[in-house]
Amino acid sequence: MSPATAALPSATLRAVLARVAAIPELRPTYEKFLDLDSVTLTDLPVLTKETLAGALDGVVRQARSRPHGAYVYGSGGTTGTPRLSLVPTGMFVEDITRHWQPLAPDDVLVNFNTPGRMWSSHNFFNAVAHYAGAVTIPLGAVADDELADWLDFVDQLGATALDATPSQIARILEFCASTGRPLPAFRKLLWTGEGYSKRAAEVTRRLMPDGRLYGVYGSTESWVIGVNEPDCPTDTFHVVPYQHVEIEDGAVLVTNTHPESINPILRYRIGDLGGFVDCPCGRPGRALRISGRDDPQLKFSSILLLPTDVTEVARAVPGVRDVQLVLFRHGQPDERMEVRLLTEPGTPREELERLVHQRVVTQVYKLGFAVGSSDRLAVRAVDELVTSPQTQKTPLVVHAGTAAPTPVAPARDRH
Incomplete structure (x- = not known):
């Protein structure tokens, strides 16, 4: 047996x-x-x-x-x-x-x-x-x-x-x-x-x-x-x-x-x-x-992580009001993650994106090592987060299907 x-x-x-x-x-x-x-x-x-x-x-x-x-x-x-x-x-x-x-x-x-x-x-x-x-x-x-x-x-x-x-x-x-x-x-x-x-x-x-x-x-x-x-x-x-x-x-x-x-x-x-x-x-x-x-763990870039591992690091950065993770082509070899930020009024967006990216890739265990210097992880300040039209709830993680995101270079690589 x-x-x-x-x-x-x-x-x-x-x-x-x-x-x-x-x-x-x-x-x-x-x-x-x-x-x-x-x-x-x-x-x-x-x-x-x-x-x-x-x-x-x-x-x-x-x-x-x-x-x-x-x-x-x-x-x-x-x-x-x-x-x-x-x-x-x-x-x-x-x-x-x-x-x-x-x-x-x-x-x-x-x-x-x-x-x-x-x-x-x-x-x-x-x-x-x-x-x-x-x-x-x-x-x-x-x-x-x-x-x-x-x-x-x-x-x-x-x-x-x-x-x-x-x-x-x-x-x-x-x-x-x-x-x-x-x-x-x-x-x-x-x-x-x-x-x-x-x-x-x-x-x-x-x-x-x-x-x-x-x-x-x-x-x-x-x-x-x-x-x-x-x-x-x-x-x-x-x-x-x-x-x-x-x-x-x-x-x-x-x-x-x-x-x-x-x-x-x-x-x-x-x-x-x-x-x-x-x-x-x-x-x-x-x-x-x-x-x-x-x-609640998700698999991204061949590593397991809790979405809150990422969002809590991002929320701790002064100027960030809320955070949402958007996954593109999740589970595919070219999957990508976008960390979207709602910011406090008057906060310089590009500077905040750069700082959040640096904090996430250095503090979220393994993630920075997994994505390296590629564009698989991006940070973007937005005017609003994705909300469910049925429940009017704002999910922590959004799966964006197979469409590729608008290219956004990692904040640390921007000039």
């Missing part, structure tokens, strides 16, 4: 419960269950992102007493209050690759995931290649004006596989198509970080019809929950044995049972909706199908 549907053994649950209850910030919630003769998962509360964030100090202290090392990774927030996660430096990769083997010793992997700023995917795929005995080119993200030269370089090294977000994969494939450059000899595409959008899937099928897709699903806090292979739909994942998944009112709850787990992942509400299905790949047991999000 699949680990997603099997009952969690009592001894395993007791071990996870004891580890979580040892964290001072969580002890009042969980210690009462330790003395019960019988306890099941459904007896325990659901762990939220806010509760997990509040236990960070205790998690760090517990990590410092362990015999193995730990990485600190970030999952969002601002520079003042980043949302952080601790993962053992082994990243469970040895366990994961027993059940998911996307690479072979003769592969050459180009790692397009961005390193630094406490991002986790770059390190993860380097480790996956290490356990496979493959060659790794730890390249990181590459701008369009450098892409041709770097693709020539990886061609010379005989690259056979790449890892990136689906948005990056689509961008690389479309770059080759638009410039007439032959694709490198990639035969495998490893992906994570966001769902494989319809746009990315269409581009992949059209430009790389023989490419084999290998994905992983999880979060920075819970780490890898499930794996996906070429014969699996891209929204369907086979749960790895050290994770236990429940579905409660459509929401995905996960418990990490690995003895090296540092984060107290016990009935953690990951923020996705899903259900159990039979995967057409034929692997035994039920698989987890992800159908959408159940929290």
Whole structure:
């Protein structure tokens, strides 16, 4: 029976419960269950992102007493209050690759995931290649004006596989198509970080019809929950044995049972909706199908962020009365965000736009690093915000469909 549907053994649950209850910030919630003769998962509360964030100090202290090392990774927030996660430096990769083997010793992997700023995917795929005995080119993200030269370089090294977000994969494939450059000899595409959008899937099928897709699903806090292979739909994942998944009112709850787990992942509400299905790949047991999000986070430029992370930074700038985020071509490789401002009368608009842009890209954790110096994030002062004609409410986030916005250069680049 699949680990997603099997009952969690009592001894395993007791071990996870004891580890979580040892964290001072969580002890009042969980210690009462330790003395019960019988306890099941459904007896325990659901762990939220806010509760997990509040236990960070205790998690760090517990990590410092362990015999193995730990990485600190970030999952969002601002520079003042980043949302952080601790993962053992082994990243469970040895366990994961027993059940998911996307690479072979003769592969050459180009790692397009961005390193630094406490991002986790770059390190993860380097480790996956290490356990496979493959060659790794730890390249990181590459701008369009450098892409041709770097693709020539990886061609010379005989690259056979790449890892990136689906948005990056689509961008690389479309770059080759638009410039007439032959694709490198990639035969495998490893992906994570966001769902494989319809746009990315269409581009992949059209430009790389023989490419084999290998994905992983999880979060920075819970780490890898499930794996996906070429014969699996891209929204369907086979749960790895050290994770236990429940579905409660459509929401995905996960418990990490690995003895090296540092984060107290016990009935953690990951923020996705899903259900159990039979995967057409034929692997035994039920698989987890992800159908959408159940929290207010949004995915932009391959990172998760709370809209309030952006709007609160912008509202703190003197002269700003109100803020609204407008997303153009959301979920597409060329998606853009416009931060619209209502300003106090008499406030110099261009100066305020420049200041808000500078604050947002430096204080909203990861966002500035993700958009770089591109025009994917713009700030614009407007006379009025978008209001719903039905409710007369002003939404925090507006999805502007597929139309491109009026070009507005990042304020810091204007003269």
